[in-house]
Every structure is written in structure tokens, then in C-alpha cells.
Amino acid sequence: MRNPVHVVRFGELKPCRTAFIDAHTPGSDQKENFTIIGGGVSESADQHVHLSDQIGFNIGAAGQPPKCNNSLHTHRTAEVFFVLKGRWRFFWGQHGSAGEVILNEGDIFNIPTPVFRGFENVGDDYGMIMAVLGGDDAGGGVVWAPHVLAAAEAHGLVLGDNGRLYDRQLDETLPPGVAPITPLTEQQLTAFPELPNAAVVPHYVKRYWDLMALSDHQPCPVIGAGALIHDRPGFEVDFVSRGSLTSAYQSDRPEVLMGMRGHWKLTVDGTDTLINPGDTVLVDAGASRTLVPAVSGEASLYRVRPTEDPAGPTLGF
Template identity: 65%
Template sequence: MTPQDMQARIVRYGDLRPCKTAFIDAHTPGSDQKENFTIIGGGVSESPDQHVHISLPHGFNIGAAGQPPKCRNSLHNHRTAEVFFVLKGRWRFFWGEHGDAGEVILEEGDIFNIPTNIFRGFENIGTDYGMIMAILGGDDAGGGVIWAPHVIKDAQAHGLVLGENGKLYDSKQGVSLPEGVNPMPLLSKDELAKVDTPTPMQVVGGYVRRYLDMFALTQSGKPCKVIGERGIIRDRPGFEVDFITRHCATSQKHSHDRPSVLMPMRGHWRVEWDGGSATLAPGDTMSVPENLAHSAVPSMTGEASLYHVISTGDPAGATWTGA
């Protein structure tokens, strides 16, 4: 594969194109400063304004959220997996219909495999613009977002209406619901009762892993299997996530029978393949084609780490077991 072909599969951090109207809370005070990025796949955006950098199916979606300090993403639910790792800043993740069932603070490099069927939200509690990278299960990302009822009500008060077709309509732009399209109905009490509300111990103990702990595990000379059937988070959400550092990186080329994705966290990484090479920096995202022999090693001294994602072909279904 030529370098030109591969360049089309590399999304540089500095070239990310944000969408500021991606979701229903885009006008709600406290959430109106956030930016959403759709890197690989269509994601779960409700706005036609989103820009998809790489549309090739991978079996999962890659996205990102960028927010200034004190900006939050409103409480919502997904039918498929949602995994975040913190690229920049300090973030508070919270859950429950009103966000008061539990919370956890994540630092740079930490990863959170958020269980499905719980309302979740997140907030930048750092002192500068922050960025979190997201992996969503399935090529269709589960068909959208399920919002907590109060989020939909707040959005309507600020001019945004979500149609039952999953699309947003902005009255501030003179757009109203089309004829025959009703507003998205609020969840009933019976439906809300079926949403899980796990304890902080259940969520933090089972679904959060810390950067420094994973970094230490790679000093054995092997990648840290973060999410997978044999991972330190034992789950099969439709993809696997590995954590790789210079302690376990190898220049020996290998290939996969499915597309894979490289997402540097620290340092610069030189990726070589049969036909060319490229250097990746933190925040860059690279899609590696199936059956392409390649390698990835740090190109400079100092700390170096990256996340590797590959589809497993499992259904991108529920991860929460109630354990």
C-alpha cells in the first residue's frame, strides 16, 4: 500500500474537525461549549453537521469529545459499548438518571469501559481544554443515544427538539419538526425502572483501569490486554483494546485479518508497513488495513504508549453484568 493511500487512513489531531451541534444539549447552558469529533464511522451524532474523517467500516466507531473547563456532557444511555480514555486533562464521569448514583475521576491515560444500560455523563474538571477519545461498539454505534428525560426537557427550553427519527431540529435556526415527525417520547417510569444503577464499587472496580498500572504491566515485555475475553477488564463488547509501551513494542511486522486502529497516548511512534512509513503523535488516529504487515515502535526516547483497537466480530451488545 502506497504512502498516499495510507495518509488517507491517518487523522491528525491538528486536523480534527469539530461539530458543535452534535447532540441535543448543544444549546443547554453548561454543555454548549463542547465539541464532538467523528473520526472513524458515523458515530452517534444527531446532527447533519458532523464531519466523518474515515467512513470505512471497522466493526466499531472512533470519536472524541473536547471541552473547556466546567463544560459537561449531559446524561445519556447507549445500547452498545462505550469506552473512553483521557488524552488531555482531568475528567469526572458520573452516572444515574440524575447523575448522583456514583462518580469517578480519570486522569490522562486512564480508561473507562462504561457499562451499557446506565445513564452516564462527563465533565472537564481540569484547568484547560481537555480531550477524551471514544470507542463505540458496532458499525452503526447502536442506533443513537437515549437521553435522560430532564435533558430532553432542558433542550426544548433552549430551542432544540429531538425528533422520533433521531434527528435534531433547531428553532433558533428557524427549523421545526417536519410534518408527520413527532418529538422523541420521554422514557416512561417503567422504562426508567429497567435502567441499571450500579454502585461506585461495582463500576470503578470492574470497568476502570489506571494508566500507571497498565504501564507497569507492560514491563513484563508483553502488551497489556485491557479489554477482551482475557483482558484486565473481561468483556466482549465487539472489540479488543491493548495497551502498548516501548517495553513491549517490537519492530517485527505482523498483520490482522480485520482493520485495526493505533491511537498514541504518549510519545511519537513510527509505523512501518510494506510500502512506506509514517510517524504518529499523541491524539493522532491511524487505521491499518486488514492483512497489511506493519510494525509500530517509539521513534524518540522518553515515555511512549499507545492504545490498539481491533474488532472481534462479537455483537456490540450489553457489557453490564450486574456483578
């Protein structure tokens, strides 16, 4: 019988350092990408998939040293981040100049799908952000800004129209029938909105300490129909703090628990599992469970469950 609980420990995450087109571009060449649940959006065959379950969304992560950035891109499906470690600047627009916001540990950002976005570690230490991506098939879902493709080619990386990277530094060539991906034209770029901070930050960003303050509304719906961010990206996100899921419950959907602060004891069908900060735990549908803080002090995590909505958020409120 399948164990209903599947744990990926933070300390056991295996990075891919050649996941995307900007892997050789100075300023972006030190980033690490992690594929935790599902296939993710990596363009490299070198990625390690920790759990291949298809549950309606993907879980990934990005780790970067200070001053390292992730180049401008957009997605065809939802992309939600929360900051696990460090201090991060998120910026958006075709040239990264339309708007920006600084996020600290625990803050969550549901980035509007049709907007070009990038992010940078502006802290003093190695930082980590956790990601939720809409849909089971997130492969090929990344669209890069034209200048990112040009910079990558100048440093030996070419993205094929099959969604795979080819490294000329390793003498790799595009196979027969595969051509370099065609950059977006200026006319095509006009379809991607340039949104100011006032159109993004109030509606798509929620701060960790504001969520912690909602102690009488726990678990707190953060993303979903009727949530603080009232969007329908194909999954819903709840914020869970100390003592909010102490009674046994069941779910008719799989759920993912992502540790943020403190330590939690998850009990499923009588078996205990400890959830630490940075751990990702998939719990199958149907199993009875309780979730309680394992020690005294601050404790929080994010819970993600699939919905029947299309795997891409709307734009506009």
C-alpha cells in the first residue's frame, strides 16, 4: 500500500545549475533551481525531480547568492513565490522597469501571468524562494524577453524550439529538425502589459506579518476564490499558523505543506512526520490528518491544494 505522506527535506534538495537560458550570463550564472514536485519548467535535462506526482500544480524553488538575478521572463500558467530565506527584489515589465517590490521572509507574491518578471537576491546571504507553478504540464511554459535570448547566445547557450537548451561550450549542436527559438517581435511584445506598482502590489502581494496577525482567521485563505488574493490560478494557497489545524480532518484533494517557520508534527493515519522550515510534504487525498506545532514559539507554513480552475491567474480586479 502506498504511503500517503511523501517528504522532501530541505537539506536533501538537489539543485540544477543549468536549468534555464541565462545559466552562463554574468549576473545570473550562480543561481540554482530545484524541481520538487512535478516536472517544473526547467529547460535542462540535468534537473532532478524529487517527486514526479501530477497533482494539478508544480512545486519548485530558486536559490541565489547576493546580487544574483533571474532574467526577465513570463509564464503561460500561474507562478506564485514565497520567500523562505533572505531579502528579494522582484521587478517586472519588458525591461524590468515598470515596477518593483522588496519581499522579506514569509512574504508571498502571486505574479500576474502576462507580465514579464525577474527577481534578484538583495540580501547579504544566500537566499531561497519557493515557487508554485500552475498545471501538471509546466514544460515549455517560459517565454523569455528577446534581450535575454541574445545575451545567452553570446555566452554559448541556445534554446531550441523543442524547449531544450544546447550548450556550445560543450560542443552541443541543435539536432536535425530543431531550430533556435524565435524571439518575440516588437509587435508581439505590445501584448504584454506594463503595470505600475499600484496595479500589482496591493492586489498580488501579502506580507508575512500581516498574515500572522490574522490569528483569528486561521487557516487564512491567501490565494483562491474569496481569498485575500482573489484569484483562481488552478490551485489555492492557505497560510497556517500555530494551533489552526489541531482537529483531525480529511481532504478530497492532495495537499502540499511547505514549512516556513518553526517545526510541525503532521499525523496521518496514526503516523507522525516532522515538518521543518523549507521541507515540502505531499499528503494524498483521503487520509485523516492533524497538524500541530511540535515545539513552542513561532510556527507557520503554507498549504497548497489543486482546484478545478484553469492553471493560470486572471489579470484585473
